[in-house]
Every structure is written in structure tokens, then in C-alpha cells.
Amino acid sequence: PADSRLGLAATGLIDCYTLAASDYITARGGKVETGRNVSRFLIQRAVAAVEARPGRERRTGLGAPVATVYDRRTGIGAHRAPLQSHPEVGVCEGVELTEGGRIEAGVVLSAVPCFQFVELLPGDLLRSEPFFERIMALRPAPIISVNLWFDRPVVGNDFAGLRGTAAQWLFNKGQLLRHRAGTLAPREGSRSKASPESGKPSEEPHDWSGAYVSLVISGAHAHIGRSREELQALALSELRELVPGAGDARLVHALVIKERLATFSPRPEAEDARPSATTPVRGLYLAGDWTSTALPATIEGAVKSGYTAAQAILDAD
Numbered sequence: 001p002a003d004s005r006l007g008l009a010a011t012g013l014i015d016c017y018t019l020a021a022s023d024y025i026t027a028r029g030g031k032v033e034t035g036r037n038v039s040r041f042l043i044q045r046a047v048a049a050v051e052a053r054p055g056r057e058r059r060t061g062l063g064a065p066v067a068t069v070y071d072r073r074t075g076i077g078a079h080r081a082p083l084q085s086h087p088e089v090g091v092c093e094g095v096e097l098t099e100g101g102r103i104e105a106g107v108v109l110s111a112v113p114c115f116q117f118v119e120l121l122p123g124d125l126l127r128s129e130p131f132f133e134r135i136m137a138l139r140p141a142p143i144i145s146v147n148l149w150f151d152r153p154v155v156g157n158d159f160a161g162l163r164g165t166a167a168q169w170l171f172n173k174g175q176l177l178r179h180r181a182g183t184l185a186p187r188e189g190s191r192s193k194a195s196p197e198s199g200k201p202s203e204e205p206h207d208w209s210g211a212y213v214s215l216v217i218s219g220a221h222a223h224i225g226r227s228r229e230e231l232q233a234l235a236l237s238e239l240r241e242l243v244p245g246a247g248d249a250r251l252v253h254a255l256v257i258k259e260r261l262a263t264f265s266p267r268p269e270a271e272d273a274r275p276s277a278t279t280p281v282r283g284l285y286l287a288g289d290w291t292s293t294a295l296p297a298t299i300e301g302a303v304k305s306g307y308t309a310a311q312a313i314l315d316a317d
Contacts, residue, residue: 092284143262146235153210174208263297
């Protein structure tokens with residue numbers, strides 16, 4: 001269709017999104033701090049603070065959105081979920097850092113995954129406030145990536161969707177990232193236990209097109225408990241069954257990456273647990289692909305959530 005497009009990243013997602021976002025913020029007078037971990041939100045729940053505004057409510061939402069506000073310039077929609085009235089249960093005054101100290105702010109926008117977000121909340125608030133308690137109903141969906149380096153090209157396509165196999169996707173990483181040829185060689189320090197003992201891999205620039213591939217298993221509940229050796233053997237078996245020339249190639253190196261909390265599991269009941277950008281805590285807002293975007297766990301959903309959260313903050317002013 002003319003209104004759809006399939007894109008493949010030609011670089012790592014950090015280069016694709018994070019660095020550009022950092023440049024955008026700093027160019028407009030903002031400050032980006034990395035390497036600093038947040039241990040908890042600073043939420044003031046004093047009785048006096050809450051009772052000072054009797055009847056004050058926060059308009060929040062849970063579940064699928066029913067309205068979309070589109071930015072004509074970007075074409076990206078900011079969703080507004082069905083709004084419900086919740087008593088204001090506190091005020092967020094900033095964050096506390098793991099290494100000590102705090103950062104005070106009038107607005108805190110949390111964009112961490114749902115499983116990390118709930119760990120930053122006070123335990124009593126998580127247990128007593130239904131808005132936050134429902135988030136705990138979201139379940140993780142693991143993803144496994146098996147990266148294989150061969151002594152010769154084994155695939156020609158940039159990528160392929162797979163059927164009848166444990167892996168759903170095959171990516172020709174050497175071809176997709178060919179402009180980074182000098183960084184694609186497997187490093188000795190990253191050698192997995194399952195890798196063949198073939199000597200130290202070359203660090204010299206090399207064209208790995210077709211010779212460096214990645215097989216991806218999404219929703220890998222049935223496989224996440226398997227050893228890396230088993231997963232490597234499974235990926236090799238499936239690749240050699242699907243690609244005739246792969247059986248003659250020698251495996252140089254392998255790296256298995258298991259992400260147990262890669263995304264949330266988009267089960268039907270999960271929609272009722274996905275929150276709006278606005279929370280019952282004044283000054284605390286949410287963004288992330290797990291919030292109420294009407295999309296599964298995708299980059300598109302994450303981008304929409306960012307627009308929605310920004311609009312919610314502007315509306316609050």
C-alpha cells in the first residue's frame with residue numbers, strides 16, 4: 001500500500017535514535033546525563049499534601065485509546081486513552097540516584113520498561129493504587145538472538161521471515177551493517193562458550209555480507225530456559241535446513257543473546273493493564289511501548305507514547 005513502508009535499520013538503534021535525540025535536546029539548552037542509575041521516584045504522599053486539595057483529581061486512563069490527535073507535520077498520532085477520574089495520591093518531586101544524591105524536578109517522565117518502572121515506585125503506593133497495581137499484570141515476552149559468523153557467505157537476502165521453525169526471522173547482519181565492516185568481526189572477549197575453538201577472530205576490516213547472520217526467536221517462552229549450546233545447535237540446524245549452502249560453511253564464532261524481559265506479552269487481557277501517560281501522581285508521566293498505544297511492543301508504539309506523554313505534560317500546564 002502507498003501509505004505503508006518497511007524499513008531496515010542500517011546501524012545500531014543507539015546510533016539511529018539515542019544519539020540524535022541527545023543532540024536534539026542539547027541543541028535546545030537541555031542536558032543529557034548518562035551512566036547514572038535511578039533507584040526510586042521521590043513521591044511526596046504526606047497526608048497534608050493530599051488533603052490540601054480536597055476533591056482534586058487526576059484524569060488518567062487504562063486500556064485501549066479511543067481518540068487520536070495527529071501532528072500534521074510529522075504524521076504521528078498522540079493517543080488519548082479513555083479517561084477516568086482518580087484521586088491525586090501524591091506529588092513526584094524528582095528521582096533518587098543509586099550512587100547517592102537526587103535530581104529534583106517538577107515533571108518526571110519515565111520511559112523505562114514496565115518491569116523496571118514498578119521497582120521505582122514506593123511499595124505502599126504500588127499495593128494501594130489500582131492504576132499502578134494493574135501494571136503488574138503485564139507479563140514479559142522473551143526474545144532470543146543467535147548470532148552466527150561463517151567462513152563464507154551463506155545467505156543473499158537482507159532478511160527473511162521463517163515458517164515452521166523456532167526462529168521467525170533471519171537477518172543478514174553482515175550485509176545490513178556492511179558500512180561498519182571494521183566493527184562486525186567477533187571479538188575474543190565476546191566469545192560464547194558454545195563457539196568453536198578456531199583461534200582468535202580477525203579484527204581487521206572484513207566484508208561479512210552473507211557470512212554474519214542472526215536468527216531471532218520472539219515470544220521465546222518455550223526456549224528461554226535452554227542452554228546457549230542447545231540454542232546454537234537449534235539455530236544451526238534450522239539454518240542448514242533452510243539454506244542449502246550453509247551446510248558446507250564452517251562456523252567461526254557464535255554469540256547467543258537471551259533477553260528474558262525483552263517486551264511485554266500482548267495477550268488480550270494485557271490491554272486493560274496498559275496505562276495512560278498521565279498517572280495519579282502529579283508530575284509523574286509515562287512513556288513506552290507498553291503504555292496505552294493501541295499497538296504491540298514496537299518502536300512505532302514507543303514513538304507514539306512519547307508524543308502522547310509530551311502532549312499530556314503540555315495539557316497539564
